Amino acid sequence: MTEQERAFQDKIDADIKIEPKDWMPDDYRATLIRQIGQHAHSEIVGQLPEGNWITRAPTLERKAILLAKVQDEAGHGLYLYCAAETLGVSRDEITEMLLDGRMKYSSIFNYPTLNWADIGAVGWLVDGAAIMNQVPLQRTSFGPYSRAMIRICKEESFHQRQGYDAIRKMAEGTPEQKKMAQDALNRLWYPSLMMFGPSDKDSVHSAQSMAWKIKINTNDELRQKFVDQTVPQAEYLGLTIPDPDLKWNEERGHYDFTDPDWSEFYDVVKGNGPCNVDRLAARNKAWDDGAWVRDGLLAHARKKAAAKVAAE
Amino acid sequence: MTEQERAFQDKIDADIKIEPKDWMPDDYRATLIRQIGQHAHSEIVGQLPEGNWITRAPTLERKAILLAKVQDEAGHGLYLYCAAETLGVSRDEITEMLLDGRMKYSSIFNYPTLNWADIGAVGWLVDGAAIMNQVPLQRTSFGPYSRAMIRICKEESFHQRQGYDAIRKMAEGTPEQKKMAQDALNRLWYPSLMMFGPSDKDSVHSAQSMAWKIKINTNDELRQKFVDQTVPQAEYLGLTIPDPDLKWNEERGHYDFTDPDWSEFYDVVKGNGPCNVDRLAARNKAWDDGAWVRDGLLAHARKKAAAKVAAE
């Protein structure tokens, strides 16, 4: 370790935030760009499965709540792209990396939303898992990222409560509604567990990321925490977690549960999830169709600036 | 009148059909191309208002009937384009005249189909009026046109019966269904009357066309016949013709009725009907989007032909 590296690590160990103008190791920068970019892309692609139900929301209030939520997600994307930009990568650059497949987004968004209860389940389970991942990241070592996470976490926990409320309405509703709620849980349970990533013993980057405080907890810790939190909620709703081997382990003080099928996870990461192709096609179409708009607004802004200079 | 023209008119007067290879006056040819082309285009554009309900047809049987009908209309378009081709104008040429607005189609198809009863009403009223126009044209002087009309009339009268049956089901159905049937009649009555064209005294081409047996009856005769036939059918259905002045005239032996608002007719012809822009846009889109298909199939046919020649 060089002296510079040593000083850098000392700051992190002392919980002093790293700011964009500070020196940082190339790997730290690259890892952060990948992590923040992937998180930003997840917010953007994450609009699609929920957006799928906006035009079919069953009441004006539910439509408003869903719209507000999807709007927040776009906002989160914006904060995160800004945080990434402080590391020297422009929004357009990493957007193009998303669009041509060089960068990833969270695999959970490659699953479809098939009934209205999915909208509740996404808030309850997916946002729930996301928060579990994100809360510790409020203490992450990179200043702009940490500050973005603080704003995001506040809104996410609001979304999670709304999601839980929406699925509660379904679970307490007509038999069809209850069936929808159970169906949503059946389909989204394991994909939600996968959101924490493979077991840390199989993860190559974890040790360094934890030393850098880019990652705070292990994947398995967070997954366990999520299960422990979610099972009683499902019980309260009268819904059944689709895992016959799930049970409370008195000794451990945790639930034992079945690991997700990691071959499915790797399949989805490779591009073979139910919606990968459609999701990327939708984002590419939005980007391509919007080129004339971006060009037009830019051209206008330049004309205005030129006129202003000429007038001075 | 030249000798050639005299001989031509004598043949027509003697009810001898004019065939494509026969000599004919330029005006006769031009008028026929306009009339047959306009009729063909009407079949094609006429697919759109009915097609609008194919994906919402309420039963499998109704969907099948509607699909079969729209398919027949495409078939009629095909016969008529073939008849026009015998006059020396290719299908692509007159299609392009439709698409850029140089040629017209029947204005009735610029009205929207807004509820399921419209599908019945189109069969009952629009096909009914069309048949009234077309039956005499089976005796028209131009052979290919006459033969096309004979085939078409057979199918159209079948469509009309199906349309009447469909609206009868609505008129005899629930209060909402009955309301749909009445609503359809309210909207389509006057546009149907307009299908016969303005009064002959206002029509410039009529006399010559009648001498050439391209037109057999006057517009007013046919309109009266249509009203006389349709009023009792509406009564049988328990529906009210939206004309407070409609009444039986014992002396004339016909119904008296209110003339349609011809300013609306001219507005629609000019392009200001409720759907003109959307109809033409739909046809243009189909044509433009399909260019690569037509080109591809043509290229393949040429390759095959060339391979065959090479093999011989």
Next chain:
Amino acid sequence: MTRDEAFLQFLLRMGDNTLILGHRVSEWCGHAPVLEEDIALANTALDLIGQTQMWLGLAGEVQGEGKSADDLAFLRDVWDFRNVLLVEVPNGDFGRTLMRQFLFDAWHSIMLGRLMTSSDDRVAAIAAKASKEVAYHLERSGDTVVGLGDGTEESHRRMQEALDYLWPYVGEMFASDEVDAEMAAAGIAPDPASLREEYDALVGRVLRKATLTIPDSRFAHKGGRNGRMHTEHLGHLLTQMQWLQRAYPGATW
């Protein structure tokens, strides 16, 4: 037509305009040309849905049959809708969507300004709340129309095409009938025709800045405000919007 019957029609017209336009705008969600637009469009849709809740809520009250705003939004068929045709035409490209928004926002802001002095307190209160939101919508859609109209050659062409397509739908916003006469007599709402001059001035100013040419025709498609003849597009929109309420009647969500 009694005053209450006319009042109900007026409220449905206001509420159906915001409902249907809000729905159309919400269709963009996740598909806009740039992230800031995604957020702005969602925000516009959200405001319009909120206004719908107020207008249709009051409509249900005035109707007196115990219907909620949701009942009115999700359980009427095409012929019962009273929105102008402008708001139901499909989104088209982003340019058409924004042009439609601007042409509506301009009318909406003028209308709400007048309604703030309505003789009916409830109408005045809704208008006061909504007009703040709509002032922002107008500023934004106007700016975007100017930016794209006076942008590149392509963006100019697309905006002119959007204007040409939408202009025949503008006139209906200023049509007057017996409902409007009754509302004007009661001091509840202005005669729509009386808004036209201010509208033409406002729209003319912005479109000039946008270097766009207003079509030389006053022809106007009509039929939405009285439900006589909507476009074919509205029925398709309702199949989506009303699906769950139709498929699972009586459920609460």
Next chain:
Amino acid sequence: MTRDEAFLQFLLRMGDNTLILGHRVSEWCGHAPVLEEDIALANTALDLIGQTQMWLGLAGEVQGEGKSADDLAFLRDVWDFRNVLLVEVPNGDFGRTLMRQFLFDAWHSIMLGRLMTSSDDRVAAIAAKASKEVAYHLERSGDTVVGLGDGTEESHRRMQEALDYLWPYVGEMFASDEVDAEMAAAGIAPDPASLREEYDALVGRVLRKATLTIPDSRFAHKGGRNGRMHTEHLGHLLTQMQWLQRAYPGATW
């Protein structure tokens, strides 16, 4: 699972395939690239709707709850549908529509050929009638795939893209589960896996003539045949298809 329960599932699979594909094809009505194609597509849709009436009619009989083919078509929600995912993907361009048709027709013709010797007379009779229609569908879609694959550079590119997009949906047609085992044991229907070899030979032959390359992957999307996980597209399709029956329950049409 009893034999009748399995039989019902089998019949729903057959009938939902033809119902949903027939619906998709009917969406083209009036919009095809050339008049002859408009006619041919309408004809295909018509045949598929007719087959649906037979399959779902028999399904209602076997179910024994007094449901008609229309009840089954118009009053089930997404999770109750048993069609393969292939038939519910959106039409895309004409090339994708025809490629989907060809990939399905090839399976359909082989399947129906086997079903003609079904131990259940009703199944054999439906298969006999349908297989004549489907032989024609296959001839036509195969010819078009060849014509466009081996046409211009652009048509070739589009057809290859269509094949690449659709290929991951092919495998589901050959998946087997306990329903299929039960049907095979009863001699009612073949094990789908047993059709694959003939399918690969047929499809391979046509695609070679079309100068197209079959993607080098056996990955298969699944979830339609047992209803566990349809695509997001099916729900949107149903909003249209079922609209009138949902909005006006109990009416006869």
